[in-house]
Amino acid sequence: MTTVVKGVKLRLYPNQAQIDQLWQLFGNDRFVWNQMLAMANKRYENNPKSHFIGEYDMNYLLKPLKQEYPFLKSSDSTSLFVVNRNLALAFKNLFQHQGGHPRFKSRHSAKQAYTGQSICVVEAKRRLRLTKLGSIRTSKTNQLTDAKIKRYTVSHDATGHYYLSLQVETEVHDLPKTHQRVGLDMGITNLAIDSNGVKYGTFKAKWFEKQATCWQSKFSRRKRQATVAMRQWNHHHKLSKLELNDYQNWQRAKMTKARYQAKIANQRKDYLHKLTTDLVRNYDVIVIEDLKTKNLMHNHHLAKSIANASWYQFRTMLEYKCEWYGKQLVVVSAKNTSRICSACGHNDGAKTLDIRKWTCSECRTHHDRDINAAVNILNCGLKAIG
Secondary structure: OEEEEEEEEEEEEOOHHHHHHHHHHHHHHHHHHHHHHHHHHHHHHHOOOOOOOOHHHHHHOHHHHHHHOHHHHHOOHHHHHHHHHHHHHHHHHHHOOOOOOOOOOOOOOOOEEEEEOOOOEEEEOOEEEEOOOEEEEEOOOHHHOOOEEEEEEEEEOOOOOEEEEEEEEEEEOOOOOOOOEEEEEEOOOEEEEEOOOOEEEOOOOHHHHHHHHHHHHHHHHHHHHHHHHHHHHHHHOOOOOOOHHHOOHHHHHHHHHHHHHHHHHHHHHHHHHHHHHHHHHHOOEEEEEEOOHHHHOOOOOOHHHHHHHOHHHHHHHHHHHHHHOOOEEEEEEOOOOOOEOOOOOOEOOOOOOOOOEEEOOOOOOEEEHHHHHHHHHHHHHHHHHO
């Protein structure tokens, strides 16, 4: 049994009063971020040699800021502390050359969110109590049974839905040992091919992808038409000015295409979760290859297929699930795994991607390219762990 920290994401169904309160909380967090960032920028502009004001100093500034702007008192105080912590972390990454300069946040951004560390109570199967919001309806809360909630994030995305992301501390039990080992070769036509010859197909959602592409075109066209109409109106009417947001047609297309894109992403994630859980349940040792996805994405002929396969997400899921459930994940180099004969170890040289089957020139063993690579990966992994 192991104690782990995991994330749980629930759908929220707020009423109108709670929606108004949520947007007030989003705005307050955004306001504090912009105020603190403007202060830091002005401080550096006045004296470039001055030290950056840290997280705790920014927390001391919250009290006078609330006195000057009373609407900040309607926020969960812990969420404002989290804003200061995130801003301090952003500047720390900047100073360590691990990120760019923090930017101001806009109320027109597609995603709005705030994070709190207050007490979050499960009231019923589909109901939670949050600070400043009261009792709010959610999707199923079964995952929160016997779990300690450490922090929560309420967000609103481009699809128009509200979500609650929880960081919970819970206990997980090791899965039964199967004494089985497997090597996995990642592919494009098939997501993974194991050393036993089983091929796991890639995720496919052709109809949703077609709809997302169609609505992306409609969104671009409608936004361009709205921009032209807005400029023509403002040119001919001096007293009343229109803004781009006054034209709703392109915003409806924006939400529709965002929902199709979210549907594809959610289905892909669900497919990967089921596949990785099945692998962790059936094998004690899983060996995978260390692929440099960023380098492979430079090939524009394969970039879309590689992105759809989500190799990095697949590996990440395997890593934390193996750690949770007492299994072992081994990562080995992918060098020459498709060239070496798994029967005799002879290197038959480089082969183009269109050659899927070949015969070893040394021992005359006939190989399926992907299965042979998976067997070599498994052998490398077993050699690495002794």
